[in-house]
Amino acid sequence: MKTWPHSYELRLQVALSPRGDLILTSRIKNKNADGKPFQFTFAFHTYFSVSDISEVRVEGLDTLDYHDNLQSKIRCTEQGDAVVFESEVDRIYLSAPPKIVTIDHEKKRTFVLRKKELPDVVVWNPWDRKAKAMPDFGAEEYKCMLCVGAARIEKPITLRPGEEWQGRQEISPVPSSYSSGLLDPEMIQQMQRI
Numbered sequence: 001m002k003t004w005p006h007s008y009e010l011r012l013q014v015a016l017s018p019r020g021d022l023i024l025t026s027r028i029k030n031k032n033a034d035g036k037p038f039q040f041t042f043a044f045h046t047y048f049s050v051s052d053i054s055e056v057r058v059e060g061l062d063t064l065d066y067h068d069n070l071q072s073k074i075r076c077t078e079q080g081d082a083v084v085f086e087s088e089v090d091r092i093y094l095s096a097p098p099k100i101v102t103i104d105h106e107k108k109r110t111f112v113l114r115k116k117e118l119p120d121v122v123v124w125n126p127w128d129r130k131a132k133a134m135p136d137f138g139a140e141e142y143k144c145m146l147c148v149g150a151a152r153i154e155k156p157i158t159l160r161p162g163e164e165w166q167g168r169q170e171i172s173p174v175p176s177s178y179s180s181g182l183l184d185p186e187m188i189q190q191m192q193r194i
C-alpha cells in the first residue's frame with residue numbers, strides 16, 4: 001500500500017466478562033522483512049449509547065490539555081470539572097489518568113473506562129450539522145451517542161521488525177452514583193471490588 005508501505009499484524013481481542021465488562025486488547029506487530037521500523041498512532045473509537053447527550057458528563061479530564069480538532073488541533077486546557085455537551089466536540093485529551101468515567105444521569109448508568117499503554121483520550125460528538133452530513137450516521141443519532149476512547153496520539157509508537165505493541169481498554173457499566181459524589185459507603189465498597 002502506497003500510504004502505508006509496511007508489513008504488520010493487527011490483532012484485536014474482544015472479551016466480555018460475566019458481569020458485563022468489555023475488554024478490548026489490540027496488538028500490533030512489525031512484520032517488515034526489509035528491517036525497517038515504522039511509526040503509528042492508535043485510538044479506540046468506542047461509541048457509548050446514552051439517553052440524552054445534553055445530560056451526560058465525562059469526568060477525569062479536568063485541567064488536562066487537549067488538541068481541539070475543531071480549531072485546527074490547537075492545544076487548549078480543560079477549564080471545567082467535567083466535559084459536558086452543548087455543541088459539536090472533537091478533542092484529544094493528553095496524558096489522561098488511567099480511569100475516565102462517562103456519567104449518564106438519565107439512565108443512572110456510568111461507564112468506567114480503564115486503559116493501559118494508551119495515555120490519551122478521544123472525546124467526540126458530531127452534533128446536528130455534522131451528523132446530517134455523515135452518510136453512515138442518522139441525523140438524530142448524535143443525541144443518544146458519545147464517543148470516548150483510549151488513544152495514543154501525541155507520542156506515536158515506533159516498532160522495529162519483530163517488535164509488538166499492546167494497548168488495552170476496559171469498559172465497565174456501573175450505577176451512576178459511583179462518581180457523582182453522592183456515594184453511600186456500601187456502594188463504594190462494592191465498586192472498589194470492580
Ligand SMILES: O=P(O)(O)OC[C@H]1O[C@@H](O)[C@H](O)[C@@H](O)[C@@H]1O
Nearest residue numbers: 045069090091122123124126147
Ligand atoms: O466514523 P469514525 O471513524 O467513528 O470517526 C468519526 C469522527 O471521529 C473523530 O474523532 C474524528 O476527529 C472525526 O474526524 C471523525 O469524523
